[in-house]
Amino acid sequence: MKARGIPEDQLTANGTLLPFYEGFDPEKDQPRYALQPESFQAVIEGYACGECLKWFGGLYMAQCPTCGADTGAVQVVPAWWTEHPELVK
Numbered sequence: 554m555k556a557r558g559i560p561e562d563q564l565t566a567n568g569t570l571l572p573f574y575e576g577f578d579p580e581k582d583q584p585r586y587a588l589q590p591e592s593f594q595a596v597i598e599g600y601a602c603g604e605c606l607k608w609f610g611g612l613y614m615a616q617c618p619t620c621g622a623d624t625g626a627v628q629v630v631p632a633w634w635t636e637h638p639e640l641v642k
């Protein structure tokens with residue numbers, strides 16, 4: 554699943570991912586929130602921040618421009634780029 558876009562119902566008006574209430578965690582004694590699969594995939598791939606949940610508008614970011622957190626995601630270089638060394642001079 555590639556997170557090119559996030560469905561509008563998963564975004565807030567200010568462009569952050571919208572978490573939903575999943576249930577109460579008795580071990581931590583606090584409510585537990587989760588993200589829809591598309592939103593979660595966007596965080597994993599570096600298209601949204603896992604700390605402040607800012608959606609980067611379809612762009613990959615190594616660091617969140619809003620809160621400065623490291624996204625921890627490594628962008629995979631397409632094989633097409635590495636198969637043409639003559640273009641990298």
Ligand SMILES: [Zn+2]
Binds near residue numbers: 605619620622
């Ligand atoms: Zn952030």
